[in-house]
Amino acid sequence: MEYFLLIIGFCCMLLGILGSLLPALPGPPISWIGLLLLYLSPGMEKNYWVLGITLLIAIIITILDYIIPAKGTKRFGGSKYGIWGTNIGLIVGIFAPIPFGFIIGPFVGAFIGELLYDRKDSTRATKAAIGSFLGFLTGTFIKLLVTVSYLVLYFTLFFENKNIWI
Secondary structure, eight states, X not given: OHHHHHHHHXXXXXXXXXXXXXXXXXXXXXXXXXXXXXXXXXXXXXXXXXXXXXXXHHHHHHHHHHHHHHHHHHHTTOOHXXXXXXXXXXXXXXXXXXXXXXHHHHHHHHHHHHHHHOTTOHHHHHXXXXXXXXXXXXXXXXXXXXXXXXXXXXXXXXXXXXXXXX
């Protein structure tokens, strides 16, 4: 059972890193589940402060992941159409057979969304698309940073705990 929890926990860590890049998967919460599975392993010394703090960080980052692109779009003069366009473009970009579709999709989606809102103002649509794109990149970078940090914490806790090796 112990090895099963460790393997599933490690898989959750890898899936969390992948989820920080793909919008369909919530990266930080999945990585946190990997940490939880490590702590549930028999022989692992329990530290509920680490679990609590990492859970709080995962929740905050997940909430910010929805706020940051919207704020980026708003800050650069975008509307709700641009925000929806960003989300739709992100999903389409993942499945589109083009290189870096998940990066290009949010920009194109925000641009199209803003053009649907106001066809005459392409300058504002471009600015909003850039804001949305910057917000998306910022959120993705933060999620990636947190999930990689959780992976480092996973390995640190795993190799420091001598009871797991017995």
